[in-house]
Every structure is written in structure tokens, then in C-alpha cells.
Amino acid sequence: GESVGLHLPTLSVQEGDNSIINCAYSNSASDYFIWYKQESGKGPQFIIDIRSNMDKRQGQRVTVLLNKTVKHLSLQIAATQPGDSAVYFCAENFGNEKLTFGTGTRLTIIP
């Protein structure tokens, strides 16, 4: 079987609790940040994005916070559900065509 993510940072959260996934980025010129969710055997799925002129953006059950001072991005998932179990990637865009992805965090929801 597939053994994906043996070296990924992991986060285990009780169902119903809130999750916070963190990401550090390196390029201060990045102007667009995106969080993706990737389930086993599937491609990354867009969750939420934020532009560099913003500090916070909210979606349905998700909030992204951007701290440009320390080059830190976080994804907060409220009231986690079993379907939230996946690998989460942050990605940054420098205003060109490329997305540069982080290494990912595996989120496991404990029933």
C-alpha cells in the first residue's frame, strides 16, 4: 500500500475541536498565499487564499492568518470533522506563474 508522508509533520485533533496548522515562508516578495488540502490519491484541493495586503481572511469553517513581520501563515479549521483528515499544504506565489509549496502537515482527526 501507499506510505505517503512518513516524514511529514503531523497534527492529531479530537473531532469537534479546532485545528491550527502553521506554515513559514521565506520570500518576502510573495504577494499571494494559498492553502490546499490533499487527500490520499487525489490532487491538491483549494481551501482558501489571502493576498499580502491582508492579515486575515475567513471562509466556511476556515480562517487564514498572515503575519508578514515573521513570514508566518496559519490555517485555522473550526469544529474539525473526520473529512478534514488530509495533508495540508501552504503555497506562495511571487506574482508570477509558479506556486511554491511547503512540505505539508498531516492532520488526523480522532473520533
Place this chain on the structure above:
Amino acid sequence: GAGVSQSPRYKVAKRGQDVALRCDPISGHVSLFWYQQALGQGPEFLTYFQNEAQLDKSGLPSDRFFAERPEGSVSTLKIQRTQQEDSAVYLCASSVAGPSYEQYFGPGTRLTVT
């Protein structure tokens, strides 16, 4: 509606063989991207098309890798003389236009070189 599709989903190649991976983007999407995802890693950019023009191929790891999108729709990523280090998932993504628009990813092709 239909998303990005990729074929084949799985490909096993003997070292030295050539492979061709296909991507069908979402209809009307101008931009098309290829990424390589090694086991346990995030996707890494390979190349980018706007319509039929290949605007950036800086991520292609060697001259064994070649991508095309001749009619501005379907794209093919070709790898010649495959090596074991080419084993990875190859992801295709498309977007409406420009780099800051949401990229929609296909399910990927898992390539295993033996």
C-alpha cells in the same frame, strides 16, 4: 462540471523507457501547469503554458523532460529514457488566467520506474 483529468492514473515503466502523460484541463482555462510531487513532499513546479505558449520551463529537471500544448488545450508531459529518480506523482493544474487565479488540480499520474 468536469474537472482536470489526467491519464493514465498509474504508469509503471522500466528504466530507459519513454513515457507520455496526458492532461485535459478544464474547458476554457487559459493557463496550464505541471508539477512533480515526490513521496511525502509538496508539489514542485515543472512548467507553465498560457494557451499554446510555454512561458516557463525552468522547473524541468533535465532535457529528458519535455512538455507541449499544441492547440492550447490538452497537454502532454513526455519523459525520455526514464530513471528511477523520475518516480513521482505528476500533477497537472489549470486556471482561468494568470498566476494569481485559483489553480485546479487533476488527480495526478503516479509514475513508478523500475
